Amino acid sequence: MTSIYETVSQLQSMVEELLEGFSLENTYKATLYSALRASIKARGLDYSLTKPLEQSIPSPLSALVKRRMVGRFSYLVRLLDRMLCGLRPVIVDEGSVRQVVSRLKESIHKVDYVVVYDCMSLIEFIVLSAYLKKCGLDTAFLDIVFINPLGLTKYVTQQLPVMEYRAVLREFAHMLAEQLGGRGYSKSAYIDLRVHEYGFLGVSEFIGKLDIKRIASEVFENALKGRVLVTSDHGYDVVVDEENWYLYIVHGHELPISGFTRKSILPLSRFSFFIEVSSIS
Secondary structure (H helix, E strand, C coil), rough: CHHHHHHHHHHHHHHHHCCCCCCCCHHHHHHHHHHHHHHHHHHCCCCHHHHHHHHHCCHHHHHHHHCHHHHHHHCCCHHHHHHCCCCCCCCCCCCCHHHHHHHHHHHHCCCCCCHHHHHHCCHHHHHHHHHHHHHHEEEEECCCCEECCCCCCCHHHHHHHHHCCCCCCHHHHHHHHCCCCCCCCEECCHHHHHCCCCCCHHHHHHHHHHCHHHHHHHHHHCCCCCCCCEEEEECEEEEECCCCCCEEECCCCCCCCCCCEEEEEEEEEEEEEEEEECCCC
16 A cells, blocks of 8 residues: 555655646645545535636646546545544643654754744645755655644644743744754744634635745745755645535634534645755755
């Protein structure tokens, strides 16, 4: 059985190919579109939910990703669903952040800089990694998936005091940098602020407001100075408003949202990934 790491790496390679003929912005839209079509198929829903997003993508690109990427995303959605079904009732395990640090030390030993993005999902990780590789950087996913059972920042930050760091997300970046020998670190709330802007955003609104090139430029500039580790505390979920038949981005899989009945379509809030980025010498 193909692992999550192998499947995500395959999707990254597919996105690299798309970037040869299409802009970063349109490729980003098409990647999220592919993931949504795969998830909608898995939930037995109607593809009409993706129409607003599809209309914002060049038709040759949407046709291409339907043929090439939706199948891989379908497999990935099944893998993620299986992992979520296996989660135990949530009790904050103080060892989980320590365990991920241990895994990181085994995988990369040392980095120069750490960037933690609040609320970055797998979609952004895939597109970011592929784009930076196209720009001439050496990028790769690490074979590590951090599961955040709450899909919320506090699952990570509540574990930091026992490691002698303050319970804020910037200190998570600080801790990772110190443990991995890094010279610097930063925390970005850019994606989180877009998700929170109006409580929740339609998928098309969200992707129109999020400047993926801005994120790529931040990582690119740091990678020119050394080896960069990019991660997040959690991702976001895509849910359907069944009354108005519309897709929304939401922060945290358990947060109540007044005004509509929702069903989770693409549950990414409980997964964090890691990419390593450096200039090729």
